[in-house]
Amino acid sequence: MEVIDNDELLSIRAAELYYDENKTQDEVGAILKLTRWKVGRLLASAKEKGFIRIEIVHPRARRLILERSLTERFALSDAIVVPTAGTHGADDLRARAAQGAADYLASLRPVPRTLGISWGRTLHDVAERLTEGWATGVNVVQINGGVSVNQRAGTAAATAFEIARKAAGQATLLPSPAILERRETKLSIEADRTVAGVLNLAASASAYLYSAGVAGSDSALVESGYLTGADVDELVRRGAVGDVVGRYIDAAGMIVDPSLDERTVGMSLDALRSAATSIAVIAGEGKHAVARAVVTSGLCTVLVTDEGTALDLLNPDFPA
Amino acid sequence: MEVIDNDELLSIRAAELYYDENKTQDEVGAILKLTRWKVGRLLASAKEKGFIRIEIVHPRARRLILERSLTERFALSDAIVVPTAGTHGADDLRARAAQGAADYLASLRPVPRTLGISWGRTLHDVAERLTEGWATGVNVVQINGGVSVNQRAGTAAATAFEIARKAAGQATLLPSPAILERRETKLSIEADRTVAGVLNLAASASAYLYSAGVAGSDSALVESGYLTGADVDELVRRGAVGDVVGRYIDAAGMIVDPSLDERTVGMSLDALRSAATSIAVIAGEGKHAVARAVVTSGLCTVLVTDEGTALDLLNPDFPA
DNA sequence: GCCCTTTCTGCTCATATGAGCAGCGGGGCG
């Protein structure tokens, strides 16, 4: 057949015959007039130089190399990275990450006795994607105050109930607004026996699952009426990149507005940081900054995210 | 590790470990608690279902499957399809196709004694990409009238000279305008001994290499001043899809305007159709229609094109 | 021009993979 001398080109021809035409290395050798060992070596060099790209196209595929890099770089105990390929829109991506989180949760060993969760669209998606009987006897407890002001009331509760039901466990809600107007109110509600009991239960959970919001006017906290768009703008001006369990943090993972934080009901971030297992599900173009803040400040031990966010986190421009 | 029952998902996990992490099927089996045979079968099914995509990323890679389909569908003796991936803009794609044509020409056996060529940007690119000494003693002859009216004068000649020089052969130019104003002039110039001699030589060439132009005001024939934009618009109105060696054809490969054709100097399309080896290099989004006309009307025995055009040609909406 | 070093080639042998087959088990049917 063709006589080419250039080795690189030859390796490409060999690769075409081997992979596209699936011939054996012997056959390729016969066609290109090479020994099969030479063909093997050419193929190896083509792989080496990255000319051969093997991609696994499936919505539930994962990016193991990225996962390993993330766990190493940010000292996580685990990372799940779902592929972006074929995804259309932020909703689709969030759904994939949620699926990943659901799969991870189901495979988590030891099975947590009590699981502390936050709420939001992402958590809702996770709940939806858990299979019936994903575990048995897992009790679920909310770790931050729920939605209650507007029509979205109930989604937070529904998420908790769904996760618990599918694991044949109990759900415990945190019967409190997410953010109160006065610090005193917050202190007294926390002191209430019911609320205090839930908070204690939350503090003793064996694992946590939460997401993070972007600091912007489309935030769930704004939609739910706890904050105004102007409040959030001000937080952004002061360096907020997003919120975790209702608490706004800056790029370093620090509370942006301590006085606001004192009016927020739920687990403190420091409590979350000292948890043995805390799973953060953060995916989407817009969440790169929050994701970075979360992983660099040690807020989670496990990160579930998408390829794009993972690549951004591993971007060498930001040394870990 | 994880315990998943769904077979599809399992095959994806196996594929990740096998391809991304390059573990052996045995190791994958150990991780997923499966026998290595089961792993092999899962991998096979994943390939089967198309979840594993192996791509060869290299500018000079080819698409052998498409090539085979083209040769079969259009009864070509050969087809070269270059990948579109990573290409930016029509120029880039044309360059790749030109490279493909140059490679093909160099590997053509038997080596043509005389090669008839047309001219244009594509042919220029091919000439540029041929390696010095791509063959020995190949004489080149122009098969249609050259550029001569404006500043681009000479490129047609340069293309012929370059191809010939690199093969240590002679170049013979066709010393005539591409299109004349009056039929009589065309007839008398063709009768001239010099021109007639070149045309005879062209007719006896052992192989031909040409490209095709799109019927539009950016056509080389317009740029060179042989036709006006209005002329071309009229041709398009009458069904022209593009030109081959200066002659405008419709979707069926028929001459659109016989009176114009009678004023065009060079090989007739029928002569081209009866050639044993005629290589058409036609690539780019805009050239799908001409490419189709060329292959369906039997104008070439070998087609060099890009992936996009090939896919369009194989589109089942147009039965061959 | 000669010799030494470095790279490349084609081999042997160990290992990984795929084809084909017998046995098992579960579901449907009498």
Added chain:
DNA sequence: CGCCCCGCTGCTCATATGAGCAGAAAGGGC
């Protein structure tokens, strides 16, 4: 309830592939 059929499992064995090595070739310094 038992039987049969189909599909799945885990095997044996043949084949394909990759590691490692010895000899060949090529290139460079003197």
